Amino acid sequence: MPVAERRQALLDAATTVIARDGVRAASTRAIVREAGMSLASFHYAFESHTELMRHVVERVLVDEVHSVTEVLAGAAELTEGPVTLPELLGAALDGFVAAVEADPAREQAILELHQYALREPELADLVRAEYAAYDEAAAGVLTAAAAATGTRWTRSVEELARYVVTLTDGLTTSWLSFRDPERISAAREYAVAGILQFSEPDPDA
Amino acid sequence: MPVAERRQALLDAATTVIARDGVRAASTRAIVREAGMSLASFHYAFESHTELMRHVVERVLVDEVHSVTEVLAGAAELTEGPVTLPELLGAALDGFVAAVEADPAREQAILELHQYALREPELADLVRAEYAAYDEAAAGVLTAAAAATGTRWTRSVEELARYVVTLTDGLTTSWLSFRDPERISAAREYAVAGILQFSEPDPDA
DNA sequence: GTTACAGTGGGGCACATGTCCCAGACGAGC
């Protein structure tokens, strides 16, 4: 078993344990047990538990950015025939919420890893980079949606995107506490309405 | 030293340790070291570390609800002379954000305790009760602000309140990651604008 | 002064954790 593959297997196992039992429970032994390896194999693939955790944080956050970007892009490409701006934005937010609802354990793990990373000086930047990527993804959706519906934004797209990301963050934590779709849907509607305020027909379109 | 006082001191110490070093570091020994006691004193006041944590979660979350309610009520009572709805709502949100900015460690501790509580079946209800209290506080501010400015809401105040709470949650996590006032202020402005959509002059006022 | 007892400190138990070491297994090259 090549080292690279073993590292991947250990990262997978660590992610599984964290999602199921929390960061607190992700001890070296729990991870190797999950991966079906011995402790020696662990320290053959990784310098230390700390290094493993660093890679876990990095991989999970990067993966999450990818999947979110994918979900948003998928919703934005759903433009079969004429679509309105609120429909597009609503679909994008629905896609995001559906992804969170589909795998709450993963989302909870991500939040725990955020906290973990924010406590480690050398990992804190990963969280900020993650949010920057979210901002970019949201900005992409906003501009694409406006372009597809002959509208334009009256405010900076970057600012609007940050607002959207802030809101999705709130939606995520709300879902993890209540698991209540109704509690989410109202906020979702208001969010869309809030953003629409800053759009207008594009005279150039 | 009476038992009740000792328990309070230990709760204080635990809160301090958690805010400074995280929940992960809040071991029994770390807490008694912070409180300047011996291990025996700890187990004289508390049945177990688990029981202590249960009380910590309860107290911190209840305290947070109180202080948030206080901040919001304070902002709402700032009605010297004629004030507009957006001013009132903006002031309330500013008060909230200022409280978060003033003590980020405490806010981070609260988020960690949320995660901790959500992992413990018997503590999860505390988080939900906390959010329910936030909802109520936000609803109170919304109705008070509307009444003070001769306006009324066109949507259910409960739903609007939940939206506000969701948003403040996002603002909090955003602040903890970036500590960037500008990043917050834009979202704050959009939030106010978003809510204002659902207000109208009250003909009965 | 003696007794009784709530309260406290130090030490110790059993267990879990991160890390390391060393004996052995495995397979490739000759």
Added chain:
DNA sequence: GCTCGTCTGGGACATGTGCCCCACTGTAAC
């Protein structure tokens, strides 16, 4: 077949953890 170097398993170490016990203090009652 043999050797050599990579890889792996089990065991062990030091440390940290939650919890407990026993000896001791101080104080209050008589």
